[in-house]
Amino acid sequence: MARRRGWGGSPPGSDEEASRRIVAAAVDQIARTGSEVNVAEVAESLGVIRQTVYRYFPSSDALMRAAALASVDEFLDRLTERVAGITDPADAMTQGVVYTLNEVTRIPHLGILLSRSYSDRLPDGLTSDEARAFGLTMIRRFDVDWERYGYDDAALAELVEFLLRIMQSFLLSPGDPPRTDAELERYLRRWMGTAILAQAGYDA
Numbered sequence: 001m002a003r004r005r006g007w008g009g010s011p012p013g014s015d016e017e018a019s020r021r022i023v024a025a026a027v028d029q030i031a032r033t034g035s036e037v038n039v040a041e042v043a044e045s046l047g048v049i050r051q052t053v054y055r056y057f058p059s060s061d062a063l064m065r066a067a068a069l070a071s072v073d074e075f076l077d078r079l080t081e082r083v084a085g086i087t088d089p090a091d092a093m094t095q096g097v098v099y100t101l102n103e104v105t106r107i108p109h110l111g112i113l114l115s116r117s118y119s120d121r122l123p124d125g126l127t128s129d130e131a132r133a134f135g136l137t138m139i140r141r142f143d144v145d146w147e148r149y150g151y152d153d154a155a156l157a158e159l160v161e162f163l164l165r166i167m168q169s170f171l172l173s174p175g176d177p178p179r180t181d182a183e184l185e186r187y188l189r190r191w192m193g194t195a196i197l198a199q200a201g202y203d204a
Contacts, residue, residue, distance in 0.1 A: 090193030135160035
């Protein structure tokens with residue numbers, strides 16, 4: 001149970017509520033500043049000491065990931081609308097990757113989950129459990145019959161890792177000059193799309 005002190009005079013009734021309120025404060029901070037979580041500022045906004053925040057999130061990175069993941073539902077809704085009706089997995093993933101790369105520059109929360117500033121400090125961050133779970137949530141919303149194209153749960157998990165690694169490469173090195181959306185779509189559809197469609201004939 002959370003200690004009943006601080007919290008602006010309204011202490012949480014459970015550890016779960018305390019965790020939710022800490023994440024909500026972190027989300028608000030990211031939205032205001034467009035930068036990574038500052039535990040001291042999150043604690044101050046809640047009227048608690050930093051050690052209280054660290055009790056629920058052992059590091060600023062853990063809190064940052066939780067805040068980012070809690071903030072991307074709106075993005076997922078827009079992405080789902082963007083690829084609605086596309087049943088070809090190569091076309092759907094091409095559109096999804098291009099849209100996501102564009103949104104990273106616009107949405108602080110998504111950027112913290114997938115962007116350069118995050119992966120520079122934590123090179124494996126983009127393929128973390130949280131990022132892979134986010135990726136699976138993303139592609140399961142597509143109007144693609146994954147089983148028809150040879151994808152079971154294990155293959156989908158590997159596909160997500162593959163896509164995250166592709167996005168990481170473009171986030172870290174977009175090119176000079178960067179490709180336009182149309183150029184990037186053609187490039188991804190030719191190379192990434194071919195690999196995605198090849199799963200139907202894959203024989204382990």
